[in-house]
Amino acid sequence: MNRWFETQNDSLSTLLPRLERAWRLRKAPIVEGLRPGLTDDAIDALMAPTGLVPPGELRTWWRWHDGSAGGESIGPGSWQFGSLAEMIQTLEYWRRFQASSCDASEPAVWKSSWFPAVQRGPNHVLHVDTSAATTAGEAPVGNAEPFDDEPRDVVRATSFTQVVGLWLGLIESGTFTLVDGYWDADWNSLPTELKTGRLI
Known part of the structure; x- marks a missing residue:
């Protein structure tokens, strides 16, 4: 996956201004709804x-902007940039789902240490494991x-920073472009690890 971008050593605070600049250069609809960031x-x-x-890195994410109103896509994967309050609502949805719909003998659908970072509606999220945060x-x-029939605890990326770097690289390289306000790519030309990695 790393060969698709050159940002794996960059900090999130470095990547985010580039991401916003990429959105603005392409007149991405998400820009119009960007909210001011939150304080710690x-x-x-x-x-x-x-x-x-x-x-x-999640503090950095919501200090940058507290999401974008309107549910417009971040870019590859059509993920929505929800506010922190909205993502807490999504967390509550998943906790209720885990409590009411899952057999205790089966692997957890949602672990207590997970927190949603972005979503495509509440039913599909990328989450971070807060219990495994590094220094x-x-x-x-x-x-x-x-x-989902796949194992629940598969690590899709080592950090949220890596995910943002991937999205940014796919936008800056022109792999994903805006077509009538929607992000699109030649899906058949993408490598299998991108198409099956659940990050786009």
Whole structure:
């Protein structure tokens, strides 16, 4: 996957201005709805009832912008940039789903340490494992769908920073382009590891 972008050593705080610049250059609809970022105090207050501590890279994500109104796509994968409050609502949805729909003898659909970072509606999310955050503030990323047959705890990326780097690289390289306001690519030309990696 790394051969598709050259940002694997960049910090998230370096990648995010580039991502916004790429959106603005392409007149991506997401730009119009970008909200101001949150303070650390606001992040702490919102997160406190969840019992989870957000890794540093998620703090950076919502300090940058508190999501984008309107549900427009970030880019590859059609992921939506929800506000922190919206993602907490998604967390509550998944916790209810885990509690009411899953047999205790089966692998958990949603683990207590997971927190959703982006979503395509509440039924499909990329989440970070807050219990596995490194001292650098990065945490592994997985995906969740309610009735997915694949193992639930597959690590799709080593960090959310890596995921953002992938999206940015696919946009900057022209692999994904905006067509009538929607991000598109020649799907048949993409390598199998991208098409099956659940990140796009």
